[in-house]
């Protein structure tokens with residue numbers, strides 16, 4: 001297949017799609033063909049089906065066709081409402097995930113399945129929340145912290161706690177705009193209310209409500225997800241792993257762990273290491289149990305345990321097509337319903353575990369946190385017992401995999417930077433070295449590259465091209481979600497990738513001993529990125545929007561990405577999208593998101609589907625911000641290095 005025709009950067013994906021065709025199995029690429037063009041009204045965001053007088057499809061062209069819905073809603077209103085609902089849905093997903101982790105912290109006990117793994121982080125959070133810690137049992141502290149966390153979802157008065165962590169000028173901006181988030185559930189409910197028939201009909205006001213809701217995700221639900229997961233499951237440290245479908249093992253029981261919630265995946269990891277399970281695997285003739293992670297669950301377990309990364313979102317069907325997987329174990333989010341029919345074509349068991357995400361045709365074994373390990377063992381046992389049903393003649397394990405370093409937490413980043421550059425100044429570590437190299441222009445800036453895969457683009461092409469071009473231009477990259485896994489598969493999370501970096505970034509990577517692209521975890525862990533940016537801003541005494549920092553979602557597809565993008569812009573960081581969001585039916589909404597929002601938050605959205613052009617836009621914006629920062633901090637302008645020629 002020619003480079004052009006390939007669906008992804010990996011030849012093995014095409015081999016597996018070919019295998020599917022030969023075996024008469026339908027994949028997303030077949031459904032994409034059958035779908036043909038997408039609905040033009042939906043794509044522009046001008047379809048409203050909020051009440052039963054509709055659905056109303058108003059014309060995206062002024063003066064032509066229906067200009068208003070039956071109730072009189074304009075394209076601006078309809079587009080803004082639809083956008084706000086995407087933000088609310090994304091916020092609910094991340095935050096509900098965090099709620100489950102908070103419950104698990106609440107049930108944690110010294111001899112239980114869930115324990116406090118990072119006491120230091122728990123104590124720090126307790127102190128931040130003014131929970132007494134002196135002379136108390138750590139589990140009493142944990143339960144009180146968990147209860148406070150749970151109250152963040154529905155407290156009747158006041159605003160959330162974590163926005164206090166933002167730089168002071170940022171908090172002031174939020175206050176002035178009236179978008180400091182209140183309780184998480186309340187913000188989601190407010191969007192649902194305001195978007196219902198006959199409520200908000202003013203695009204700017206609607207978008208402000210959406211911004212506040214998104215902040216209840218970034219500085220609320222998602223941040224709780226990260227913090228509490230670190231407390232219960234441990235704060236990650238860098239570790240070596242491997243990535244891509246070649247991590248599957250021919251002679252072992254292969255389990256694909258897919259979804260998002262570490263409450264399940266942590267227990268599956270424990271169950272797979274249990275001697276009883278290993279013995280059972282031997283009894284069925286396997287040489288062991290091999291876990292492969294996918295999507296954000298893959299990120300969670302690789303960062304804390306080094307579990308190998310089987311693949312990204314778009315590879316979920318391809319993984320099954322290898323014929324070598326005994327069970328796909330899932331919880332919530334990003335799970336294709338097509339896994340039910342596709343696993344039916346093989347011996348593979350598709351096991352759903354959450355009442356929030358049952359799938360017709362799957363085997364449902366409900367995961368019970370109260371008896372977590374036992375529950376996980378029951379699920380793993382199903383997988384092991386299925387090994388004998390594997391049909392050798394149907395197995396094709398691609399031999400492709402790459403080395404990667406995963407599992408940086410902010411704590412790990414700071415420690416690494418500090419150990420080399422600054423340890424004599426502050427034993428706790430600070431972001432000073434990072435701020436210094438940014439200030440000095442050794443690094444031109446930083447980019448957070450996050451998000452999904454989308455069939456509308458060649459898979460991972462945008463992720464990889466953007467990453468390579470940024471590092472060649474001395475922009476350090478941090479990455480999460482499926483973007484991080486794309487980087488892992490492309491070998492960009494290894495120290496070998498240092499040679500692709502510009503001179504300045506090369507020098508930093510070598511000195512600090514890090515790859516030029518740093519794995520910061522799962523989608524909820526985008527909060528690690530906003531906290532890192534905020535720490536640097538605080539250190540320099542400026543706001544986030546003053547820093548040469550960008551957020552990028554090259555191949556996004558999920559509502560969660562819309563929520564993330566909105567909280568990142570609301571936090572003062574520009575967001576570059578490689579897929580056009582469904583807002584183009586309203587010139588007003590487009591103008592707010594890509595222009596006027598900058599007057600409110602100091603940042604805005606940029607949209608461009610060509611990844612190289614998109615990167616040029618980022619680099620330009622980074623240099624613009626540098627010039628401003630140099631003035632603010634009274635620095636001498638520092639010349640940019642010539643970029644590293646493409647290797």
Ligand code: XCC
Nearest residue numbers: 295334451452481482523
């Ligand atoms: Fe990947 Fe998080 Fe996107 Fe899903 S949404 S496709 S990044 S797994 Ni978070």
Ligand code: SF4
Nearest residue numbers: 048051054056069071
């Ligand atoms: Fe149509 Fe208005 Fe009902 Fe939407 S809310 S479906 S625009 S009548």
